[in-house]
Amino acid sequence: MTALLEVDNLRVAYGKIEAVKGISFTVEAGQVVTLIGTNGAGKTTTLRTLSGLLKPLDGTIRFEGRPLAGVPAHRIVALGLAHSPEGRHIFPRLTIAENLQLGAFLRKDGEGIAKDTQRVYDLFPILGERARQAAGTLSGGEQQMLAMGRALMSRPKLLMLDEPSMGLSPIMMQRIMATITELRASGTTILLVEQNARAALSLADRGHVMEIGKIVLSGTGADLLHDESVRKAYLGED
Numbered sequence: 338m339t340a341l342l343e344v345d346n347l348r349v350a351y352g353k354i355e356a357v358k359g360i361s362f363t364v365e366a367g368q369v370v371t372l373i374g375t376n377g378a379g380k381t382t383t384l385r386t387l388s389g390l391l392k393p394l395d396g397t398i399r400f401e402g403r404p405l406a407g408v409p410a411h412r413i414v415a416l417g418l419a420h421s422p423e424g425r426h427i428f429p430r431l432t433i434a435e436n437l438q439l440g441a442f443l444r445k446d447g448e449g450i451a452k453d454t455q456r457v458y459d460l461f462p463i464l465g466e467r468a469r470q471a472a473g474t475l476s477g478g479e480q481q482m483l484a485m486g487r488a489l490m491s492r493p494k495l496l497m498l499d500e501p502s503m504g505l506s507p508i509m510m511q512r513i514m515a516t517i518t519e520l521r522a523s524g525t526t527i528l529l530v531e532q533n534a535r536a537a538l539s540l541a542d543r544g545h546v547m548e549i550g551k552i553v554l555s556g557t558g559a560d561l562l563h564d565e566s567v568r569k570a571y572l573g574e575d
């Protein structure tokens with residue numbers, strides 16, 4: 338069976354700076370796969386390239402077996418790949434409900450959209466309570482939930498989350514991680530980028546450790562959690 342996502346020898350550069358230097362990995366349908374690594378390792382660059390926002394220098398990306406080369410970002414969303422970006426990027430002057438609607442901009446099934454909006458409100462009740470309020474009035478963590486909810490509104494086959502726990506309190510962080518577990522249980526495949534390596538590896542089926550543009554170690558979440566070099570470098574243990 339082909340993997341949902343296959344990345345082969347992906348290279349991405351900003352001018353002369355090569356940020357991603359030939360990485361390969363796959364995401365099987367139903368899995369949670371995590372990319373961890375230090376600041377500047379190339380994780381965000383990888384997600385932005387998968388969403389069609391950056392053009393690769395080399396390598397191939399296949400989604401459901403189909404090469405994504407040259408496919409524009411909005412078509413990639415339509416194919417089922419959604420991205421909750423680093424740093425939230427919600428629309429502060431629009432209401433929460435309007436932000437969620439934007440996530441469904443390619444869909445025409447009003448009933449399905451209403452159902453999925455309710456699903457987001459069930460996952461994050463605060464968003465439902467504040468539905469008519471400007472999104473800019475939400476706290477940082479609540480905006481993070483909105484960004485995730487918006488990505489879910491396209492009903493993605495693959496949901497890419499870039500540091501969903503950034504800036505969150507421990508309780509909010511647990512909430513986000515529990516939501517990821519719930520989403521997986523409901524059949525959403527997830528590619529998760531996280532600074533909190535322990536939390537990410539604890540719930541991931543597979544993980545890849547990135548260092549300066551390369552994948553230096555791969556394994557199951559459990560393998561990596563117990564790997565000595567990972568424990569020292571990313572879990573703050575000695």
Ligand SMILES: Nc1ncnc2c1ncn2[C@@H]1O[C@H](COP(=O)(O)OP(=O)(O)OP(=O)(O)O)[C@@H](O)[C@H]1O
Nearest residue numbers: 351354356374375376377378379380381382383423
């Ligand atoms: N727009 C840009 N122009 C030039 N260089 C960039 C640009 N965006 C990122 N880079 C560089 O590319 C490298 C990879 O950055 P990237 O944002 O992908 O890292 P990251 O793994 O997501 O890091 P973090 O954990 O800090 O978010 C870094 O060296 C960064 O400085």
Ligand SMILES: [Mg+2]
Nearest residue numbers: 380381382423
């Ligand atoms: Mg990043």
